[in-house]
Amino acid sequence: MNRCNRKVAGTLPYRYGFGGRHKPWRKYTVIYKSVLLENLQYVANVALGFFSYFVFIYIYNRLWGYMYRSPEELIAGYTKEQMIWYVMMTEMLYFGANANVVAGEVARDIRGGNIAYLMNKPYHYTLYILARYTGEWSVRLPMYAVFAVLIGTALVGPLPHFQWITVPLMALCAVLGITINAVFKLCISLFSFWIEDTTPFQWIYNKLILVVGILFPVEIFPEILQPLLKLTPIYTVCYGPAKLIVDFSPEKCVEILAAQAVYLAVGSGLMLLIYRKGVKRLYVNGG
């Protein structure tokens, strides 16, 4: 068994994509495009996943239908239509940009030793994974978005006070939320350098996102918890994008985008740091 050479382990500047003379991000764009084209071949497989999404939405439609005593009632400031659309949008992001596959791939690469081959390529491993992931959800998410709009309109009617002009800002917020989620899931997977199986930690993270961010808006929790929840990734990953879709306001948009910028910067720094520390611990079996 050989200890990996530190220089090979990813500390050279070009590995971060900053060292090239021209268009340093081009290689990640190429990776993105190749995965995007590959995934376009399997759109039928994506459509098969609509059944699970529909089951979730149907259940929450019935559940909130039961919880609201009258159509005019407000729960945590949300009408019944807004509450159901909120769940539909968060579930759309969850299903359409499922990061579990990517997180599992990273953990398998590290545990199985495949990382030894990938880290020697002329790209930074974590950015390579993020580029691949973006290529995957670029196909899935729009399909889920169309499906969500169709079944949402059929089940609860159009979203009240929706303004098409705000769609670009909502899309930006959703893209940032998806990327932040992927970065945090990657951070957890990178702990495979230290512990054999990080899946249990992924469960807990997923469940926190699901229960606190996807199923309910932050306003439904006790007031004492709300400031705390706004400091967690949940606020930027699911609440922010869905809140803007169901109840857009310019002030809220600026607040959420600012929080996302901070989270993305901190999360990315953490991801690169964990990776750097992790590869130093890497042992490669010969064979």
Add this chain to the structure above:
Amino acid sequence: MLTAAKNQLRVCFLSIKYNIMREMVNKVTFLTNVVFMVLNDASILVQWFILFRLRDDVGGYSLREVLMLWGLVAASFGLSNILFARVLSLPDLIINGKLDAFLVQPKKVLLGVLTSETRISAIGDLLYGVILVCLCKPGVGGFFLFLLFVIMGALAFTAFALLLGSLSFWFVRMDILQNQMLMGMINFGTYPDGIFQGDARVLLYLLMPVGMALWQPAHVMACFDGKMFLAVLGYVLLLSVAAVAVFYRGLRRYASGNLMEARL
């Protein structure tokens, strides 16, 4: 014949035992999987506490009844995945010709396949279900009734998965259908039946074994009804027999692959 059945069960028991022992080689991973699955399941309680803050009942269920339902579903799913986890990868075994390794073994093919894998995290599901029901203080009789329903629920879950998985003998992509239907069963089963009305409710009794294998047992646990208990028992037996029949009917169509595989 009795000795043959006894030997068969002994082999199954040993298979499950060795599955678990193999996973226990790394004790930290084993314990992490079990403990974190309990925590993972427990985190969903937040949802119910929130909903019961808004209303006194959800779909006609009190918080205690919801917790009993959750305990039953988690424990049934857990037991099924401890004993018969391989049923979830049955389509893969059929499509890729991996059944060959089981066909040549001197034991029943189906039992050999089903007991060849154990999901360790499922121990956490089973533990969580038992803990949750104990917290509801069902009494000694109620607890034994719960255990009976857990066994029936595990059989129903396995039989339903086997039925769908066995369709791979005839059709492709049954893995996706199996996965989605089982997830649908769990998702529907963990919500009170009172929120579903009309045709959807009928479908959940006919298309998926949610009504008879999960909701009715929860009702019987809340208020014992001998006839319904027997109806659930009969339903589970019927479903199991149908699933086994479909598997062996499909096995006749099985075309062996050229995959070289050894099972030690």
